[in-house]
Amino acid sequence: MPDYNVGILGATGAVGQKFIRLLQDHPWFTIAALGASSRSAEKTYREAANWIEATAMPGTVADLVVRECEPSQFTGVDFVFSGLDSSVAGDVERTFAEAGIPVISNAKNFRTDPTVPLLIPEVNPDHIEMIGSQTFTKDGSGWIITNPNCVAVPLTTSLKPLFDTYGLESVILTSMQAVSGAGYPGVPSLDIMGNVVPLISGEEPKIHEEPLKLLGSLSGGTLTHADFPVQATATRVPVINGHLLSVTVGLHKKPGSADEVKELYRNWKSPIADLDLPSAPDYPIFYYDDERYPQPRLHADAENGMRTAVGRMRSSAVLDLSYIAMAHNTVRGAAGGAILNAELLVRREYL
Ligand code: NAP
Numbered sequence: 639m640p641d642y643n644v645g646i647l648g649a650t651g652a653v654g655q656k657f658i659r660l661l662q663d664h665p666w667f668t669i670a671a672l673g674a675s676s677r678s679a680e681k682t683y684r685e686a687a688n689w690i691e692a693t694a695m696p697g698t699v700a701d702l703v704v705r706e707c708e709p710s711q712f713t714g715v716d717f718v719f720s721g722l723d724s725s726v727a728g729d730v731e732r733t734f735a736e737a738g739i740p741v742i743s744n745a746k747n748f749r750t751d752p753t754v755p756l757l758i759p760e761v762n763p764d765h766i767e768m769i770g771s772q773t774f775t776k777d778g779s780g781w782i783i784t785n786p787n788c789v790a791v792p793l794t795t796s797l798k799p800l801f802d803t804y805g806l807e808s809v810i811l812t813s814m815q816a817v818s819g820a821g822y823p824g825v826p827s828l829d830i831m832g833n834v835v836p837l838i839s840g841e842e843p844k845i846h847e848e849p850l851k852l853l854g855s856l857s858g859g860t861l862t863h864a865d866f867p868v869q870a871t872a873t874r875v876p877v878i879n880g881h882l883l884s885v886t887v888g889l890h891k892k893p894g895s896a897d898e899v900k901e902l903y904r905n906w907k908s909p910i911a912d913l914d915l916p917s918a919p920d921y922p923i924f925y926y927d928d929e930r931y932p933q934p935r936l937h938a939d940a941e942n943g944m945r946t947a948v949g950r951m952r953s954s955a956v957l958d959l960s961y962i963a964m965a966h967n968t969v970r971g972a973a974g975g976a977i978l979n980a981e982l983l984v985r986r987e988y989l
Pocket residue numbers: 647648649650651652653654673674675676677678679707721722723724726727744745746786787788818819820821822967968971972
């Protein structure tokens with residue numbers, strides 16, 4: 639059984655807390671060190687964190703003393719997960735990689751770097767090889783890997799079978815994003831209760847760019863991005879967990895019917911299905927036949943929040959197909975996705 643000591647950077651935040659909850663009984667990874675800002679450093683985790691998870695704070699972390707996010711404070715860990723605020727993640731993550739400590743990050747800072755894999759294990763596991771072209775350390779011991787934006791995850795996962803089978807011409811979507819995506823305390827209650835906010839600042843460019851990197855092809859160490867336009871409208875809705883997307887796609891090859899596409903989803907096999915990774919869901923894409931589904935409140939937690947749920951597949955009068963996709967934003971779209979990335983890196987012997 640693999641056995642690793644891990645650190646968490648940004649451990650006091652919303653994503654950091656999700657890491658702690660998901661790692662508390664992990665069979666391979668043991669939390670050995672927690673880091674946050676100087677506001678939290680030197681306090682016990684119990685004192686520093688405003689715990690917002692619905693389960694009790696694990697006793698194994700409550701009395702750990704929070705450290706500054708400096709590599710010298712993290713000796714003895716095999717790698718770190720990062721849930722750092724993006725205003726500091728770039729510099730801090732680089733410092734750790736340069737010190738020979740691998741970083742598995744949720745932050746946006748390195749997602750577009752041409753040497754850094756942006757990874758969804760079920761979509762582009764081969765992109766891990768890009769780690770070999772990173773130069774943070776001379777001996778290759780320090781590197782960075784990122785997971786995508788929390789909308790890009792269900793969007794790209796649901797696009798993958800369509801991209802491989804029919805080819806994508808164009809994608810238009812509206813995302814209805816949960817408030818937990820804004821961290822804590824997040825969106826003011828007077829803005830969001832009984833309301834929809836039609837703009838999430840800075841979100842749409844990430845949704846436009848990241849699927850193209852994720853669906854890119856790697857050859858001779860060079861990644862060629864996929865080439866189709868994506869137009870997103872990102873909105874915030876009064877939902878706690880689970881981003882729901884209304885997606886319409888244009889395809890190069892036309893499917894015979896919407897039923898054919900439903901079968902494609904039902905029969906799709908993930909490229910990591912046989913690796914027996916502890917956090918991998920049995921159904922990374924789950925197609926709901928009931929036209930009322932998927933719904934965030936009913937389905938975001940299915941398979942520990944690691945699924946992309948798809949439903950309402952139908953022909954589009956404007957492009958070719960329309961459907962609904964949904965995933966848990968702080969699990970599959972953040973901490974859970976990063977943990978699955980780490981598990982794949984273990985299996986592929988990068989860790
Ligand atoms: P958050 O709740 O605001 O937490 C931010 C964390 O960063 C806290 O632990 C904070 O520590 C730490 N931090 C802030 N300034 C720091 C500094 N100068 N030095 C060291 N640590 C510092 O944010 P979040 O929602 O968890 O998001 C964390 C990251 O994940 C962001 O980059 C975000 O874009 C990304 N992400 C979030 C989601 C989501 O659904 N929420 C999804 C995907 C990706 P203190 O408590 O000490 O201030």
